[in-house]
Amino acid sequence: MKKLFFEIQSNHEIWSLIDKRYDHILIHKFRPNEAVAWWETDIKMKNGEAFEHLQVRNMEFDVSTDLKGLKRILELNTLHLCIYQFNRPIPNTLSLEYLSSEHLEKILEQNGLQHIYFCKFEFLTLASSDEKFLSTIENSEPFKEKIAAQKEP
Secondary structure, X not given: OEEEEEEOOOHHHHHHHOOOOOOEEEEEEEOOOOOOOOEEEEEEOOOOOEEEEEEEOOXXXXXXXXXXXXXXXXXXXXXXXXXXXXXXXXXXXXXXXXXXXXXXXXHHHHOOEEEEEEEEOOEEXXXXXXXXXXXXXXXXXXXXXXXXXXXXX
């Protein structure tokens, strides 16, 4: 996969980069609340059992959603996001934690991976095998100047 690295101003910019052709999204290790403080939430378990008014912190989980769900998540303005975009539904058995790093990319591509968006604070790494998609971003405003600035020595 080819990668682009550049600064972004907001999660709104991430949304503008998302390839709207693919509606299957995996957000790996999503943390809805970055703060270390405790916060109250309800949790519904797979079997339907619910836990109400729990105090939690450092909550982290994978999210499988569509473009509509991704847009809502981006509106939370979290500072760290690992977004994987697929061209088909994500298999239940696909768990990134159990894949070896040397085979990770190939296995993900076999499962329909199209693009990866890694956001850490104001920096974004965009990876894709689709060179036409990346070229479109490299030549678009305002990303053209941001990407060029990162390539300068």
